Amino acid sequence: MNLTAQSVWDNCLSFIEDNIQPQAYKTWFAPIKAVKLTDNALSIQVPSKFFYEWLEEHYVKLLKVALTKELGENAKLVYIIKMENTYGNQRPFTEKIPSSNRTHLQPQELDVPVKHKNPELKNPFVIPGIRNIKIESQLNPNYNFDNFLEGDSNRLARSAGLAVANKPGGTSFNPLLIFGGVGLGKTHLAHAIGVDIKDKYPEKTVLYISAEKFTQQFIESVKKNTRNDFIHFYQLIDVLIIDDVQFFSGKSGTQDVFFHIFNHLHQNGKQVILTSDKAPVDMQDIEQRLLSRFKWGLSAELQTPDYETRISILKNKLYRDGVDMPEEIIEYVAKNIKTNVRELEGAIISLIAQSSFNKREVTIDLATQIVEKFVKNTKREVSIDYIQKVVSDYFQMDVATLQSKTRKRHIVQARQLAMFFAKKFTKASLASIGSQIGKRDHATVLHACKTVDNLAETDKQFRKHLEDLSKKLSQ
Numbered sequence: 273m274n275l276t277a278q279s280v281w282d283n284c285l286s287f288i289e290d291n292i293q294p295q296a297y298k299t300w301f302a303p304i305k306a307v308k309l310t311d312n313a314l315s316i317q318v319p320s321k322f323f324y325e326w327l328e329e330h331y332v333k334l335l336k337v338a339l340t341k342e343l344g345e346n347a348k349l350v351y352i353i354k355m356e357n358t359y360g361n362q363r364p365f366t367e368k369i370p371s372s373n374r375t376h377l378q379p380q381e382l383d384v385p386v387k388h389k390n391p392e393l394k395n396p397f398v399i400p401g402i403r404n405i406k407i408e409s410q411l412n413p414n415y416n417f418d419n420f421l422e423g424d425s426n427r428l429a430r431s432a433g434l435a436v437a438n439k440p441g442g443t444s445f446n447p448l449l450i451f452g453g454v455g456l457g458k459t460h461l462a463h464a465i466g467v468d469i470k471d472k473y474p475e476k477t478v479l480y481i482s483a484e485k486f487t488q489q490f491i492e493s494v495k496k497n498t499r500n501d502f503i504h505f506y507q508l509i510d511v512l513i514i515d516d517v518q519f520f521s522g523k524s525g526t527q528d529v530f531f532h533i534f535n536h537l538h539q540n541g542k543q544v545i546l547t548s549d550k551a552p553v554d555m556q557d558i559e560q561r562l563l564s565r566f567k568w569g570l571s572a573e574l575q576t577p578d579y580e581t582r583i584s585i586l587k588n589k590l591y592r593d594g595v596d597m598p599e600e601i602i603e604y605v606a607k608n609i610k611t612n613v614r615e616l617e618g619a620i621i622s623l624i625a626q627s628s629f630n631k632r633e634v635t636i637d638l639a640t641q642i643v644e645k646f647v648k649n650t651k652r653e654v655s656i657d658y659i660q661k662v663v664s665d666y667f668q669m670d671v672a673t674l675q676s677k678t679r680k681r682h683i684v685q686a687r688q689l690a691m692f693f694a695k696k697f698t699k700a701s702l703a704s705i706g707s708q709i710g711k712r713d714h715a716t717v718l719h720a721c722k723t724v725d726n727l728a729e730t731d732k733q734f735r736k737h738l739e740d741l742s743k744k745l746s747q
């Protein structure tokens with residue numbers, strides 16, 4: 273009989289199907305394609321490297337028996353991985369490595385006697401088709417530990433980051449969740465950990481990705497029916513860094529997929545590093561099972577830097593840029609810009625730019641003008657939580673009352689005002705605003721905004737509330 277790759281594989285499949293659970297068969301064998309048969313070597317195509325590793329770990333004996341039945345004792349299996357790296361990198365995988373000695377099993381563990389064609393091979397299953405999956409880490413080398421200045425405000429998070437970088441996956445800080453307000457260095461620290469790990473363990477696969485991009489990739493994979501590839505891709509990573517996980521709020525599909533990826537990585541001793549603008553206890557619309565995982569490791573807060581730290585950050589920046597600046601100017605900027613590090617850096621950069629473009633000496637006068645302008649122009653970003661707090665304080669109720677289902681007029685109006693300001697002052701979608709303010713839907717938020725506009729025109733008392741609150745939130 274003329275053997276073809278397909279006929280051999282079909283026979284293997286019937287044997288395998290009789291010997292494992294239907295679900296396992298469907299998951300791990302149905303997606304495989306037989307590609308080529310040369311001599312006694314059958315090449316099969318698997319969807320990902322993870323898939324291949326799983327087969328080798330769990331089903332290599334079964335495969336060996338099935339294939340030996342078909343092709344005799346010298347049967348060989350060649351894996352070919354077909355996977356476009358559409359997740360971490362922009363380019364498809366191209367590197368090839370001689371991988372014939374990459375094995376999971378020692379020969380004595382196999383049921384079937386082993387004959388080596390190549391004496392170096394310890395496993396009869398040759399895998400020359402395997403490609404080296406080179407995932408670009410997407411790390412920014414400019415964000416490192418050397419230029420992440422230490423102070424009381426970040427000591428815990430920085431030290432935990434260093435510990436993780438020394439032993440990724442090997443500390444109890446897994447996941448490491450870095451949280452804190454806008455511009456306080458979460459992204460910088462997350463990159464610094466990744467950069468340091470890459471330095472110390474170049475063979476480790478590190479990937480930095482924003483939660484937003486992760487979500488987009490996931491949605492895309494659902495559209496293209498490549499959800500499994502998406503999951504497999506992330507399961508290959510040794511150190512996964514996801515920035516701004518609060519973005520997962522209200523996105524149940526993304527949370528679900530991340531939950532599975534997280535479990536796999538954690539169980540396999542891989543490191544997960546997350547950043548968020550709030551502590552897990554304050555996160556809204558994140559499933560409980562995910563929140564509880566966030567709390568497994570360490571949550572370390574980045575706080576507003578104190579005066580001394582602000583001075584060292586400024587001096588360090590100036591030193592690195594090779595710029596001299598009088599001490600009193602540095603002190604002036606550090607004293608007046610307290611809110612976050614990004615603003616601090618922004619002000620000093622404007623100052624340097626102004627003085628060099630206009631060939632003006634940097635004087636206290638110039639610093640005063642720029643800092644004032646800078647502070648005025650930098651609108652403080654307000655969160656939906658903050659808005660709810662301000663509105664409920666104003667109406668002397670607690671946030672739970674504001675969010676409650678009651679139809680009492682003054683509470684409904686407070687809730688509508690909170691929705692109105694959330695739409696005005698944040699970038700959150702109507703759906704997200706609704707879900708954060710008492711689990712309402714987007715239509716309710718839209719209705720609230722229209723009601724506020726109408727009442728502002730017709731009700732003097734209401735207009736006063738609106739103006740007062742507007743002032744408070746813009747302070």
Ligand SMILES: Nc1ncnc2c1ncn2[C@@H]1O[C@H](COP(=O)(O)OP(=O)(O)OP(=O)(O)O)[C@@H](O)[C@H]1O
Binds near residue numbers: 426452
């Ligand atoms: N301790 C620090 N030492 C030196 N530079 C810092 C420090 N903390 C923050 N920065 C700098 O401040 C700027 C803002 O930091 P970063 O973008 O990491 O903040 P973030 O907390 O991620 O902000 P966001 O909430 O907007 O995502 C960056 O240029 C970063 O290099």
